[in-house]
Amino acid sequence: MAEERKELIKLESGEAEQPFRWSAGVYGSRFLTELRDNKRFVGVRCPRCGKVYVPPRNVCGPCFVELTELVPVSDEGEIVTFTVVGFGFVDPSTGKQKPVPYGYAVIKLDGADTYILHYLDETDPQKIKVGARVKAVFEEERTGSMLDVRHFTLLDR
Amino acid sequence: MGKRVAVVGVGMTKQRSSRPDVNGQELINEAVRAALEDAGISRRDIDAVVIGNMDHFEGINYVDTWSVDGSGALMKPIMKLTTGGTTGTTVAMAAYYHVASGLFQRVLAIGWEKNSESDTTGAIITAFDPFWDRPIFAGAVAGLALEATQYMHLTGATEEDAAYVAVRERRHALNNPYAHLHINLTIEDVMNSPYLSWPVKMGDMCPRTDGACAVVFASEDVVDEFPHRPAWILAVADRHLWSYTSDPYVNQALETGGWAPKEVYDKVGIRDPLKEIDVAELYLPYSFAGLRYMESLGFCERGGGPALVRSGATDMGGECPVNPSGGVMSSNAIGATGLLRVAECALQIQGRAGDRQVPDVEIALATGFGGCFWSDVLLMGGEMPEKPRG
Amino acid sequence: MEPVAVVGVGMTTIRRERREDGYADLVYEAVRLALEDAGMTIDQVDNVVTVSNDFFDGRTISSMAVQDACGSFDKNVSTVEGDGTFGAFYGLMRTLSGSFGTTLVCAHHKGSECVMPLITNAMFDPIYERFLGVEAVTSAALQARSYMERYGVAEEDCALVSVKNHGNAFRNPAAQLPLRLTVEEVMSSPYVAEPLKVLDCCPISDGASAIILASRERAERITAKPVWVKGVAHCCDAYHLGDRDLSEVRPLREAARRAYIMAGIYDPRKEIDLVELYDAFSYMELMWLEGLGFCGPGEGGKLTASGATAFEGELPVNPSGGCLSGHPVLVAGLNRIIECVLQIRGDAGERQVEGVRTAVAHGINGPCGQSHCVWVLGGER
Numbered sequence A: 001m002a003e004e005r006k007e008l009i010k011l012e013s014g015e016a017e018q019p020f021r022w023s024a025g026v027y028g029s030r031f032l033t034e035l036r037d038n039k040r041f042v043g044v045r046c047p048r049c050g051k052v053y054v055p056p057r058n059v060c061g062p063c064f065v066e067l068t069e070l071v072p073v074s075d076e077g078e079i080v081t082f083t084v085v086g087f088g089f090v091d092p093s094t095g096k097q098k099p100v101p102y103g104y105a106v107i108k109l110d111g112a113d114t115y116i117l118h119y120l121d122e123t124d125p126q127k128i129k130v131g132a133r134v135k136a137v138f139e140e141e142r143t144g145s146m147l148d149v150r151h152f153t154l155l156d157r
Numbered sequence B: 001m002g003k004r005v006a007v008v009g010v011g012m013t014k015q016r017s018s019r020p021d022v023n024g025q026e027l028i029n030e031a032v033r034a035a036l037e038d039a040g041i042s043r044r045d046i047d048a049v050v051i052g053n054m055d056h057f058e059g060i061n062y063v064d065t066w067s068v069d070g071s072g073a074l075m076k077p078i079m080k081l082t083t084g085g086t087t088g089t090t091v092a093m094a095a096y097y098h099v100a101s102g103l104f105q106r107v108l109a110i111g112w113e114k115n116s117e118s119d120t121t122g123a124i125i126t127a128f129d130p131f132w133d134r135p136i137f138a139g140a141v142a143g144l145a146l147e148a149t150q151y152m153h154l155t156g157a158t159e160e161d162a163a164y165v166a167v168r169e170r171r172h173a174l175n176n177p178y179a180h181l182h183i184n185l186t187i188e189d190v191m192n193s194p195y196l197s198w199p200v201k202m203g204d205m206c207p208r209t210d211g212a213c214a215v216v217f218a219s220e221d222v223v224d225e226f227p228h229r230p231a232w233i234l235a236v237a238d239r240h241l242w243s244y245t246s247d248p249y250v251n252q253a254l255e256t257g258g259w260a261p262k263e264v265y266d267k268v269g270i271r272d273p274l275k276e277i278d279v280a281e282l283y284l285p286y287s288f289a290g291l292r293y294m295e296s297l298g299f300c301e302r303g304g305g306p307a308l309v310r311s312g313a314t315d316m317g318g319e320c321p322v323n324p325s326g327g328v329m330s331s332n333a334i335g336a337t338g339l340l341r342v343a344e345c346a347l348q349i350q351g352r353a354g355d356r357q358v359p360d361v362e363i364a365l366a367t368g369f370g371g372c373f374w375s376d377v378l379l380m381g382g383e384m385p386e387k388p389r390g
Numbered sequence C: 001m002e003p004v005a006v007v008g009v010g011m012t013t014i015r016r017e018r019r020e021d022g023y024a025d026l027v028y029e030a031v032r033l034a035l036e037d038a039g040m041t042i043d044q045v046d047n048v049v050t051v052s053n054d055f056f057d058g059r060t061i062s063s064m065a066v067q068d069a070c071g072s073f074d075k076n077v078s079t080v081e082g083d084g085t086f087g088a089f090y091g092l093m094r095t096l097s098g099s100f101g102t103t104l105v106c107a108h109h110k111g112s113e114c115v116m117p118l119i120t121n122a123m124f125d126p127i128y129e130r131f132l133g134v135e136a137v138t139s140a141a142l143q144a145r146s147y148m149e150r151y152g153v154a155e156e157d158c159a160l161v162s163v164k165n166h167g168n169a170f171r172n173p174a175a176q177l178p179l180r181l182t183v184e185e186v187m188s189s190p191y192v193a194e195p196l197k198v199l200d201c202c203p204i205s206d207g208a209s210a211i212i213l214a215s216r217e218r219a220e221r222i223t224a225k226p227v228w229v230k231g232v233a234h235c236c237d238a239y240h241l242g243d244r245d246l247s248e249v250r251p252l253r254e255a256a257r258r259a260y261i262m263a264g265i266y267d268p269r270k271e272i273d274l275v276e277l278y279d280a281f282s283y284m285e286l287m288w289l290e291g292l293g294f295c296g297p298g299e300g301g302k303l304t305a306s307g308a309t310a311f312e313g314e315l316p317v318n319p320s321g322g323c324l325s326g327h328p329v330l331v332a333g334l335n336r337i338i339e340c341v342l343q344i345r346g347d348a349g350e351r352q353v354e355g356v357r358t359a360v361a362h363g364i365n366g367p368c369g370q371s372h373c374v375w376v377l378g379g380e381r
Helices: A025-038 B024-039 B084-100 B120-125 B139-155 B159-173 B187-192 B247-268 B289-296 B305-310 B334-350 C023-038 C062-066 C084-096 C116-121 C136-151 C155-171 C183-188 C216-222 C250-263 C282-291 C300-305 C331-345
Strands: A041-045 A069-073 A076-085 A102-109 A116-120 A133-138 A149-154 B005-012 B048-052 B078-081 B106-114 B195-198 B210-219 B231-239 B279-281 B363-370 B374-381 C004-011 C047-051 C076-080 C102-110 C191-193 C206-215 C227-236 C274-276 C358-365 C371-378
Touching: A025 A041, A025 C023, A076 B139, A102 B139, B005 B024, B005 B084, B005 B334, B024 B106, B024 B210, B048 B084, B078 B084, B078 C076, B078 C084, B084 B106, B084 B210, B084 B231, B084 B334, B084 B363, B084 B374, B084 C076, B084 C084, B106 B334, B120 B139, B139 B195, B139 B289, B159 B187, B159 B289, B159 B305, B210 B334, B231 B247, B231 B334, B231 B363, B231 C076, B247 B289, B247 B374, B279 B334, B289 B305, B334 B363, B334 B374, C004 C023, C004 C084, C004 C216, C004 C331, C023 C062, C023 C102, C023 C206, C047 C084, C076 C084, C084 C102, C084 C206, C084 C227, C084 C331, C084 C358, C084 C371, C102 C331, C116 C136, C136 C155, C136 C191, C136 C282, C155 C183, C155 C282, C155 C300, C206 C216, C206 C331, C227 C250, C227 C331, C250 C282, C250 C371, C274 C331, C282 C300, C331 C358, C331 C371
Parallel strands: A116 A149, B048 B078, B048 B106, B279 B363, C047 C076, C047 C102, C274 C358
Antiparallel strands: A041 A069, A076 A102, A076 A133, A076 B195, A102 A116, A133 A149, B005 B210, B005 B231, B106 B210, B231 B374, B363 B374, C004 C206, C004 C227, C102 C206, C227 C371, C358 C371
């Protein structure tokens, strides 16, 4: 063999993708249609411990009982914790670079006992506080997704 | 009654940012051959193989059947497990139960990852719920930043406190020839590194790594066949709670990180973990975890993490050195990471940890972390336990 | 092996699409059914093993979706990625370890949510094979051809399996595809990948299942009808199709050999009363019958043609309708175990086979049955 070449080959997966069609389930569908059609948040209450789950789900993990009672919750709430994302990355849902920086938070909606993730309309961490009040701002065009909420806006600036 | 189980051999590849010179099976095989050689046995002696990684980091489905050429599982039983970041400890526990069941005497556990082969952030985002989490979630760095913000809010800990952990881990790694990062950092370096996701900075985070680890587990009935002191599994426990990323924050539910440690302490009779445990190899993916975990592990009270760490108790020579290997912040081939913690504890108990050896280790603690703040805990020791305690 | 029993089983109906249900909904349904069957509450479950696959679910940590639904709150829990028979095997070991008196094992699958050929294409090596487009069906076609050529098995022999199993499914309300077929109809269905025709192939399905395993002490307190694990083993062949003799069932023979030794089975044909095996394709039933030692190599077709494996035969095979009548991947192996349990208990309803004392359940992982798991279950300890 002639002079050994030390070339190490990498194979690109190219445009390969695996599309999925996930089911939101009965309560998840109600949540998303309420968001889309009425700009309202709903949760589901545990008949045993009384905890209101948002986003809704079918079972309370600690009590292991089925959840069936839909209840309305507010579009206002407070920040449980937050971050400001500064690094660039490709969003696997869109295949595109996510625009940075953006602020996002774990948010407790009034009337809910579990929390949701959502964007904030603020990117200066010094201006965001744990416990700060926030309110949902809805998109004009809504499709039945969490992104029907554009972001949460800080109420007490 | 089940069998008592010990680690009798370990093998690891050098952890590197990228290994373009080997494919996945070959990387696995490097660790497997090292472990078999270390245990003084051959492929023939292995009764069963357990393997784990996170599928979407390499895009291989059915890694158990795909890996056979590397894992040595040809015409043997092989089982795949996957639980995200905890995969390595999940694999260790599965190997433990394989042997403890009495059905197998010598079991090979393998954890591996080639994180260089995909977009780590993208693959971690897709670990979470497509409806509720994915549209907003920004992967491990940003997810951990949420924990850091809450932790600082609840305890008054500072970014400098976390930087102390980041520096400690990298300093320890200088003693470990297998570690990916060999860098001497100062607290200023960490503080001056750019924010990735406030309050988490570049210096606070683990790297992305290619690497594999293999560990041989053996039954009490055959441990005498092996050349090294057996490193016994004293107890194991895990909690994989919650289904959505924001669930762990409910009622400061990060407290649940203490449930699995408490279970193993209760089983073994550990009352003062900081004093009774001689060394800990913990899955700390970023610096703030090195504060919070101290509390979850019962090394100090809630909020005591910063003071404990700054006291030097977790440094080499301290009361309970944490991550003499340099830990996850110095090497993070995710599927291998948890198993590396177990391998490092075994080496410490056996007195074979080289420059990173802690003197006279009798009790060692290994943990795994992942998912929605999931926690896996293995307590290991130099003396055979009185009875199997899972 | 210390005695361990299956003390509760639950399965959802298997359907082409259960659109109203997410993974957690399906798992919760199956787990509740298993608890109800065992007369247990979730508090009496000591630990949990879930079974899922990150590719099929399109989710890097697929087990996260079902942690609430499987009842693992404040319990030890782990996740096997593979067929349900392998998940159950891990559940068995956790029970045998003495750490847990009871273990819940659950599995879920929604074929309706993913594109199956893309997922199973990802089983193949990305560097050397994947670009060929080879996936579960086309690789199975290679195996079918290899087997049929070697032993002179005809497509009609395979078609008989399809006719039998789809017919059996009429007695199983959970089955997805009960069909009254003739060999001619199977033969005239269109080729998917020659020699496999549409009616030789399992359907795409949604479903979930759960079983509860218990130590002897706990089992005898939980139920009057425990079904005991007599023997169990699994074994894996080489990976690259070119490294294997696809016409052979070497790993199944080995798994069956080990399971039979544990169970004290010397003559499987005489000592086993019923078989539930993983018939993802009709030819597989013939090959697996041979691997399980019910007939010689190449004789699966003859055995089937003789009527021995029919519902009324001396060795009913897949009285549930098998995977051909409903194939939620991963769940499918657990369903084989569940059917054996129901038959041994005498709880199989309209499809009850008389006098089932010992039954074999079987599952596979990887392409062309690369890895096999064999369970021998019995009514007597």
